Amino acid sequence: MAQRVTKESNFDLQAPVMTTDEIGILAIAFNQVLDRVKCLLEEQQAAAFRQQQMQEAQLLQSEKMSSLGQMVAGIAHEINNPVNFIYGNLDPAIQYVDDLLALLKTYRQEVPNPPLAVQTYATEIDAEFLEEDLPKLLQSMKFGADRVQQIVLSLKNFSRLDEAKAHQVNLHECLDSTLLILNNRIRKGIKIERLYGEIPSIEGFSSSLYQVFMNIINNALDALEEQHNPQDKPRIAIATELKDKNWVVVRIADNGSGIPSDVQERIFETFFTTKARGVGTGMGLSISYQIVVEKHGGQLMCKSEVGSGTEFIISLPIQKQHLPENAQP
Structure with missing residues (x-):
């Protein structure tokens, strides 16, 4: 047999x-x-x-x-x-x-x-x-x-x-340009808070990072548009900070309805989406994760509580090619 x-x-x-x-x-x-x-x-x-x-x-x-x-x-x-x-x-x-x-x-x-x-x-x-x-x-x-x-x-x-090689990227300029492009989506009443810290330029690919910021801010706008609580003024806070001299951290937070824990476990999966058919492809956060983690050697995390909003934390090395292997944000 x-x-x-x-x-x-x-x-x-x-x-x-x-x-x-x-x-x-x-x-x-x-x-x-x-x-x-x-x-x-x-x-x-x-x-x-x-x-x-x-x-x-x-x-x-x-x-x-x-x-x-x-x-x-x-x-x-x-x-x-x-x-x-x-x-x-x-x-x-x-x-x-x-x-x-x-x-x-x-x-x-x-x-x-x-x-x-x-x-x-x-x-x-x-x-x-x-x-x-x-x-x-x-x-x-x-x-x-x-x-x-x-x-x-x-x-x-x-x-x-034409970004074959990494170059110096000003993250504040990337964020401001992304907000400018999305200005038509930032309807009256949504407050954008820029809490920028003193950070250096990083070694990376600007067009890819534009795509990451565009995906995350777009998702935050979607969450605020679905918010039905008129007492909470819709807000997106974007903060940057230098961490451990080798890392730059970008935090993008909204005060929307939040993400349930079972959904949080799958948000970076390819094709996974909670949006209606024809609205979301399920590729945005998956591609963003690959850009941050695989292309830049960084980290992308999500923190959210139902009813308290969502925060995405993007950690990027300043010089990813020259960092020691054990260096973590």
């Missing part, structure tokens, strides 16, 4: 039990071993299938992010040129308007009684109001152009794809 099982790789075979002596006991044990081996093989095949699914999903997600990054980079580039043209001409325009207003003021001083046609036209266009409002209008345009420049720069940084 052992030879047949080996030759045919058929673990459904069973040795006949015909006696109760040592041979019968051996046959029973042999059948139990076959059953156990069959179960282990089925578990191995299932694990291999899950691994294949995960790899295919990660490849699909990577291709999706790559295509999205290329599209965003192209859009940012196309927007950047006209915005720079507008922004570069605003300062001269403001100076020209100031000169014209100064000329108008001088004219009034030198000609206190202008011709009737001039007085009539000044009244029609409300010259005093124009004189007061035009500088404010130009300053508003300059503020808007500056805002667009910041958004374009954030999009260009977020869509950066």
Whole structure:
């Protein structure tokens, strides 16, 4: 029977039990071993299938992010040129308007009684109001152009794809740019607290870290949108600190409804999601975990209590390639 099982790789075979002596006991044990081996093989095949699914999903997600990054980079580039043209001409325009207003003021001083046609036209266009409002209008345009420049720069940084080597990353700039990109999701009433400490730049990959911050902050916004307690003002607190001279810690906390303990155990699993079909893919936190732990040699943890909100703790080495193996945050 052992030879047949080996030759045919058929673990459904069973040795006949015909006696109760040592041979019968051996046959029973042999059948139990076959059953156990069959179960282990089925578990191995299932694990291999899950691994294949995960790899295919990660490849699909990577291709999706790559295509999205290329599209965003192209859009940012196309927007950047006209915005720079507008922004570069605003300062001269403001100076020209100031000169014209100064000329108008001088004219009034030198000609206190202008011709009737001039007085009539000044009244029609409300010259005093124009004189007061035009500088404010130009300053508003300059503020808007500056805002667009910041958004374009954030999009260009977020869509950066050519990161073959680690480089120095300013985490505060990454966080601010992520919040700027997510500004349309940060609806009125959600308070963002920036509790930034004195931290150095770290050695890492900025576009990957953008993705981590984007996933976690997006999840926090989702949790706050689902919060039905009007007494608690929705809040997201982002804090940074230096720890043990070799590590930087980023904490992103919300005061949403929290995560049950049984869900917390699975949040970093691939494909696991509590969101409705079509809303979440179950890839965000799994990919974030791989970026932080495998790509940067850091740690990603979650602390949450139902009714008390959720906090994600991201620990990143300042120079991950040069840290001793036993150094832990």
